[in-house]
Amino acid sequence: MKISIIVAKAKNNVIGKDNQLIWRLSADLQLFKNHTIGHHIIMGRKTYESVGRPLPNRTSIVVTRNSFFEVPEGHMVAHSLEEAIQICIGKRLDNVFIIGGAEIYNQALPIADELMITEVNALPDGDVFFPEFDKSEWKIVSTTSYFKDEKNEYDFDFVVYKKLKP
Template sequence: MEILLIAAIAKNNAIGKDNKLLWHLPDDFKYFKAQTTGHYIIMGRKTFETFPKPLPNRTHIIITNQKDYVVPENCYIVNSVADALHLCEEHQQQKVYVIGGGQIYEQMMNVATGLEITHVDVTPDADAFFPQIDPEKWQPVSVVTHAIDEKHLYAFNITVYKKK
């Protein structure tokens, strides 16, 4: 099973503050939607709660310690990263995406088979961070660049990494 961490990260590895994203990048959102649609997505409870409703055409796996946490249809609750991965295996998923937050990325970094990272050219104040990408373990295999334009306040590169 492919386990892919997908995130947009700043130069200082920032991914969020006060449970909010740090930027609005429509073309990055389009990439995220194109990659994750039709797949299982794994996230922490706080990440799930940032959505007004579940993302369409994706099966959500929410990791939480809260008992009796209620979720809509097409969502699963588990208590650990191991349980999330086990559920994906039981459902015979070939590819799953981990979409946040910082603690979940940290726990999944060693089991991930690939990273799909939008590197945003900014260094914001933040309280949630993506783990350091170790160049000894991860090799970039493709990069797509995006300049600042009327819809994007920041330049960014979407880089796909494979484990060495």
């Protein structure tokens, strides 16, 4: 099963502030939707609460230490990232997407096979960051550039990295 991380990060690695996203990038939201639709998505409890509901047409697995946490029918709770991954392996999925936030990205980076990174050409203030990763362990397989317009606050590149096998 391929484990993909999908994230939008600024040049200074900022990914959020006050439990919110910090930019208006309609083309990036569309990319996120196109890639994740129909799939299982794993997220931390804070990211789940910042969205406020399961994203439509995807199966959410919310990671929390709270044993009383509940999600709507059809979605799942896991009490560690490993448990979330095991659920997906048990369902014989081809691909699962890790959609954040920072705590979950940190734990998922060592086991990810693919990074889909929206590299936003901005230096915003923020309080959560995507972790630094060793670029020598990854190969860029595609880069697509998008330009600022009335629906997209900043220029950005959508870069797909594949993990190089040791």
